[in-house]
Amino acid sequence: MARNPDVIVVGGGIVGCAIAHRLAREGLAVTVLERGALGREASWAAGGILTPVHLAEYPGPLAELCAASVRLYPGLIQELRTASSVDPEYRVTGFLIVERDGAEEESNRTLEEWKRKNGQPVERLSREETHARQEGLAPSVRGALLLPDIAQVRNNRMAPALAEAARKRGVEFRTETPVTGFLRVPGRVNGVKTARGDLFAGTTVLAAGSWSGELLRPLGLALEVKPVKGQMLLTEAAPDLLRHTIQGGDAYLIPRADGKILIGSTLEDAGFDKRVTLDAVGELSRKAEGILPGIGRLPLVTSWAGLRPSTPDRLPYIGRAPMEGLIAATGHFRNGILLAPVTAELVAEILAGRPPSVPLDPFRPDRDAC
Numbered sequence: 001m002a003r004n005p006d007v008i009v010v011g012g013g014i015v016g017c018a019i020a021h022r023l024a025r026e027g028l029a030v031t032v033l034e035r036g037a038l039g040r041e042a043s044w045a046a047g048g049i050l051t052p053v054h055l056a057e058y059p060g061p062l063a064e065l066c067a068a069s070v071r072l073y074p075g076l077i078q079e080l081r082t083a084s085s086v087d088p089e090y091r092v093t094g095f096l097i098v099e100r101d102g103a104e105e106e107s108n109r110t111l112e113e114w115k116r117k118n119g120q121p122v123e124r125l126s127r128e129e130t131h132a133r134q135e136g137l138a139p140s141v142r143g144a145l146l147l148p149d150i151a152q153v154r155n156n157r158m159a160p161a162l163a164e165a166a167r168k169r170g171v172e173f174r175t176e177t178p179v180t181g182f183l184r185v186p187g188r189v190n191g192v193k194t195a196r197g198d199l200f201a202g203t204t205v206l207a208a209g210s211w212s213g214e215l216l217r218p219l220g221l222a223l224e225v226k227p228v229k230g231q232m233l234l235t236e237a238a239p240d241l242l243r244h245t246i247q248g249g250d251a252y253l254i255p256r257a258d259g260k261i262l263i264g265s266t267l268e269d270a271g272f273d274k275r276v277t278l279d280a281v282g283e284l285s286r287k288a289e290g291i292l293p294g295i296g297r298l299p300l301v302t303s304w305a306g307l308r309p310s311t312p313d314r315l316p317y318i319g320r321a322p323m324e325g326l327i328a329a330t331g332h333f334r335n336g337i338l339l340a341p342v343t344a345e346l347v348a349e350i351l352a353g354r355p356p357s358v359p360l361d362p363f364r365p366d367r368d369a370c
C-alpha cells in the first residue's frame with residue numbers, strides 16, 4: 001500500500017505547485033490534489049506582471065511581501081531552467097506608467113516618492129522622453145514613470161514548469177481529483193476526502209484560490225475569499241511594438257516575447273462566472289486605444305476571464321489556520337503570480353519551525369480581515 005504523504009496540497013494553481021516544489025526540497029513527501037488540470041484557473045488567466053499595479057496604494061505589509069518574492073524569482077527561474085522543459089519566459093521588460101491628466105500625474109508622484117523612500121529604481125520621464133522611449137503613445141500622454149527593474153513571466157507556463165520540477169523531487173500530482181471535505185479527529189485536520197477516496201496526512205495546505213472559502217465552510221472556519229473576475233484580450237502585433245509593459249489608468253498592455261500583446265483587465269464582482277462579455281471587450285479596447293491609438297485595429301487572437309481570489313482587506317491568508325494540521329496559502333488577489341515564491345518559502349518555514357523571513361502576523365488566517 002502506498003504510504004500517506006507528509007503534506008497534502010489542495011489546489012494545483014501556481015501557489016499550490018510552488019508550495020509542493022518548495023516542500024519537496026525540505027525532504028517532505030507531498031501530494032497535490034487538483035480538481036481539474038494543473039494551473040488552468042487564475043494562474044493561467046493572469047498577466048504575469050511581477051509588481052502590483054498601483055503599488056503605492058497597497059498596505060505596507062503587502063509591499064514587503066512583494067519585495068521578498070521579487071528577490072526570490074530569479075533564483076527560482078534559474079532552478080526551473082534546469083529542472084523543467086517549460087520556459088516561463090521571465091523577462092525584465094520594465095513598467096512604464098503613463099500620465100494623461102492631473103489624477104494620473106498625482107498617482108505617479110505618490111508612487112515615485114514611495115519608490116525612492118524604499119530604495120527601488122524609478123525614473124521620471126518628460127513628455128519628450130516618454131514619446132521617444134515608446135513610439136505611438138497617445139498625444140495626451142504628458143509624461144511617465146518608468147520602473148526599469150520590473151519583470152514579467154508567461155504566467156500560464158509557471159504551474160506546469162513548477163509541477164515538472166516538483167515531480168522530479170518526488171511530488172505526486174493527482175489531477176481530476178476534487179477535494180470534497182476534510183478528515184478530522186477532534187481539534188485537528190488529518191487529511192481530506194476526495195471524489196476518489198480519503199487521503200491522510202499530518203498537514204494539509206489549502207491553496208484552492210477563489211474556492212478556498214467554500215471548501216473550509218463545513219469545518220466551521222470562516223476564511224473570506226471571494227472571486228473577482230478579470231477579463232483579458234490578446235492581440236497579434238508586430239514584434240517589439242512595445243518596449244515595456246505599459247499602464248495607463250486602470251488598464252495595461254503587456255508585450256509577450258512572441259510579439260503578442262495582452263490587454264487587461266476588468267475587475268468585476270460576478271461570482272464564479274468566467275464568461276467573456278462584449279462589454280468588457282469594448283471597454284478594454286477603448287482603454288487600450290487611450291494609451292496606444294490604433295491598437296484597436298490589431299487582430300484579436302482570443303479573450304478570456306479568470307477569478308482572482310480576493311480577501312476583504314486585500315491581503316493573502318498565509319499561515320496556520322485555527323485548527324491543527326491545516327495551513328492556509330490563499331487569497332492572493334491581483335498578485336498571486338508575483339507572490340507564489342514567497343508564499344512557498346513561508347509555508348516551508350512554518351513547517352520546519354524556522355522563523356518566518358517576512359513577518360506573518362498581517363497575513364494570519366484568523367485575523368479580522370473585514
Ligand SMILES: Cc1cc2nc3c(=O)[nH]c(=O)nc-3n(C[C@H](O)[C@H](O)[C@H](O)COP(=O)(O)OP(=O)(O)OC[C@H]3O[C@@H](n4cnc5c(N)ncnc54)[C@H](O)[C@@H]3O)c2cc1C
Nearest residue numbers: 011013015035043047048049179209230306335336337338
Ligand atoms: C485577469 C487577471 C490578471 C492577473 N494578473 C496578475 C499579474 O499580472 N500578476 C500577478 O501576480 N497576479 C495576477 N493575477 C492574480 C493571479 O492570477 C492569482 O492571484 C493567482 O493565480 C492565484 O493562484 P492560486 O494558485 O491561488 O489560484 P488558482 O490559479 O485559481 O488555483 C487554484 C486551484 O485550486 C483548484 N481547486 C479549487 N477547488 C478545489 C477542490 N475542491 N479540490 C481540488 N482542487 C481545487 C482549482 O481548480 C485551481 O486549479 C491576475 C488574475 C487575473 C484573473
